[in-house]
Amino acid sequence: MSGVDDIFDRAFKGKSLVRNRQTLNIDYIPDRLPFRDDESNNLALKLSNVFKGARPSNLLLFGKPGTGKTAVVKTVVDRLIKKANELGIQITAPIINAKEANTAYKILYEIAKEMGTDDKGPKDKREEKIPFTGLSLGEANDRILRHIQKNKINMILVIDEIDSLVDKNGDVILYNFTRANQRMAKGGFISLVGISNSLTFKEKLDPRVRSSLSEEETVFNPYTIEQLRQILSTRAKMAFSEDAITDAVINLCAAMAGREHGDARKAIDLLRVSAELAEREHAPRVEEKHVRVAQDKIEKDAQFLAIQKAAPQDKLVMLAIARSKNGFTGEVYDAYSALCKKIDHEPLTQRRITQIISEMELLGVISTEVVNQGRGGRSQRIRITVPLATVKDALKDDPTLAELGY
DNA sequence: ATTCCACAGGAAACAGTGGTCC
DNA sequence: GGACCACTGTTTCCTGTGGAAT
Numbered sequence: 001m002s003g004v005d006d007i008f009d010r011a012f013k014g015k016s017l018v019r020n021r022q023t024l025n026i027d028y029i030p031d032r033l034p035f036r037d038d039e040s041n042n043l044a045l046k047l048s049n050v051f052k053g054a055r056p057s058n059l060l061l062f063g064k065p066g067t068g069k070t071a072v073v074k075t076v077v078d079r080l081i082k083k084a085n086e087l088g089i090q091i092t093a094p095i096i097n098a099k100e101a102n103t104a105y106k107i108l109y110e111i112a113k114e115m116g117t118d119d120k121g122p123k124d125k126r127e128e129k130i131p132f133t134g135l136s137l138g139e140a141n142d143r144i145l146r147h148i149q150k151n152k153i154n155m156i157l158v159i160d161e162i163d164s165l166v167d168k169n170g171d172v173i174l175y176n177f178t179r180a181n182q183r184m185a186k187g188g189f190i191s192l193v194g195i196s197n198s199l200t201f202k203e204k205l206d207p208r209v210r211s212s213l214s215e216e217e218t219v220f221n222p223y224t225i226e227q228l229r230q231i232l233s234t235r236a237k238m239a240f241s242e243d244a245i246t247d248a249v250i251n252l253c254a255a256m257a258g259r260e261h262g263d264a265r266k267a268i269d270l271l272r273v274s275a276e277l278a279e280r281e282h283a284p285r286v287e288e289k290h291v292r293v294a295q296d297k298i299e300k301d302a303q304f305l306a307i308q309k310a311a312p313q314d315k316l317v318m319l320a321i322a323r324s325k326n327g328f329t330g331e332v333y334d335a336y337s338a339l340c341k342k343i344d345h346e347p348l349t350q351r352r353i354t355q356i357i358s359e360m361e362l363l364g365v366i367s368t369e370v371v372n373q374g375r376g377g378r379s380q381r382i383r384i385t386v387p388l389a390t391v392k393d394a395l396k397d398d399p400t401l402a403e404l405g406y
Numbered sequence: 407a408t409t410c411c412a413c414a415g416g417a418a419a420c421a422g423t424g425g426t427c428c
Numbered sequence: 429g430g431a432c433c434a435c436t437g438t439t440t441c442c443t444g445t446g447g448a449a450t
Contacts, residue, residue, distance in 0.1 A: 103434075103435065103436095104434090105433090105434055105435080106434095106435095131425070131426065132424090132425070133424065133425045133426075133433075133434060133435080134424085134425040134426030134427075134432085134433060134434080135425090135426065135427090135433070135434085136432080136433055136434085137433085137434080139426095139433090328412090328413095329412080329413065329414085330412070330413075348437095348438075348439090349438075349439060349440085350413085351414090351415080351438085351439070351440080351441095352437080352438060352439075354413080354414065354415070355415085355438090358414090358415085370414090370445095370446090372445085372446050372447055372448090373411085373412085373447080373448075374410090374411080374446080374447040374448025374449070375409090375410060375411055375412095375447080375448045375449050375450090376411065376412075376447095376448075377410085377411040377412025377413055378411075378412060378413055378414080378445060378446065378447085379412060379413055379414090380413080380414080407450100408449100408450080409448105409449080409450075410447105410448090410449080410450095411446105411447100411448095411449100412445105413444105413445090414443100414444085414445080415442100415443095415444090416441105416442085416443085416444100417440100417441085417442085417443105418439100418440085418441085418442105419438100419439080419440075419441095420437105420438080420439075420440095421436100421437090421438085421439100422435105422436090422437095422438105423434105423435085423436090424433100424434095424435095425432105425433080425434085425435105426431105426432085426433075427430105427431085427432080427433100428429105428430095428431090428432105
């Protein structure tokens with residue numbers, strides 16, 4: 001075991017390049033967000049109605065991922081609540097991610113959880129409680145509004161990734177909440193703050209929701225490479241030990257993340273993984289080569305996980321793509337059916353397989369291209385974009401595929 | 407100009423699960 | 429205990445598509 005002990009010894013004695021690891025975490029929000037003063041002030045201004053006892057306008061914030069939308073909302077709302085508490089004004093501000101709570105009912109359940117009226121809440125208040133399932137949407141909605149009205153609750157409801165609600169009949173909720181204030185004459189209000197990655201999602205909304213939801217709008221522009229550089233530089237000063245990192249590394253991280261629409265989260269993650277790699281090989285400092293390896297690793301890890309965690313049927317489809325000659329849809333389906341037959345599984349329909357294929361394309365593990373062969377019909381040519389070794393590695397422990405001798 | 411191929415992908419329906427309500 | 433509800437994964441049905449063949 002001396003080899004293992006040696007490794008542990010070296011790790012223990014080796015120099016730690018990072019002294020404040022938490023600041024490299026994607027979820028870490030610094031006290032002041034660089035380059036987002038205008039947006040923060042703007043949001044604060046719009047929410048500040050509550051100090052006059054009025055309902056703030058509903059708001060929509062747009063911007064690509066990693067442009068600081070959620071962080072701005074979190075910091076501003078946090079201070080708003082603190083200030084309100086000092087002044088004796090009660091405000092509750094649940095922040096709900098609509099991608100995680102991805103159905104209308106789940107959103108309502110999350111709000112109830114935040115207010116303490118979910119199924120774990122007090123037993124006597126049945127008419128205000130929201131169980132995990134079993135109620136109609138209308139009833140769940142009514143119960144929440146009843147609770148808000150009865151207790152005169154002032155709520156700023158933040159829905160992150162609000163665009164993912166629209167396709168799943170979630171705009172019913174948005175409609176109800178934006179209109180709820182008219183019903184709450186006796187006190188209490190709901191003000192909605194929506195955060196969206198997609199600028200175009202509004203077009204899909206019910207026109208009545210659209211008009212009340214977009215009372216105010218703010219667009220978050222992507223960070224420039226220079227801004228990313230400064231953000232990383234500040235973060236690196238907090239996170240790294242002295243001389244553990246060079247400007248060149250920061251520049252490279254900024255440039256790499258900047259190429260993909262100025263995503264600050266990606267830039268920081270790249271820095272974190274680079275540091276981990278450097279520490280693992282006991283390097284005296286993080287160098288540019290670590291960044292390049294880190295970039296590669298982040299990409300590969302994401303693809304590896306996407307394949308490894310895929311449903312059994314998805315893995316079979318992946319295998320079928322690998323086995324088909326040209327990767328045309330028909331061929332892939334035939335190969336998939338053959339695989340199913342071998343392991344005695346009932347194959348899914350071709351319609352479902354095309355759906356799985358487009359889901360896999362979204363994950364970035366395959367690519368498709370429309371091929372028109374005239375009378376030979378129209379089809380897609382499907383290709384695996386992940387190195388075959390990664391695919392094999394990700395699939396090697398799957399018991400279903402083991403039956404196929406894979 | 408028309409026909410035809412092999413699909414893509416939208417919409418609606420359905421089955422199964424896990425729950426509440428009365 | 430039966431009626432009802434949300435939700436997910438799936439099937440069924442159907443319309444639309446672009447270019448080679450006729």
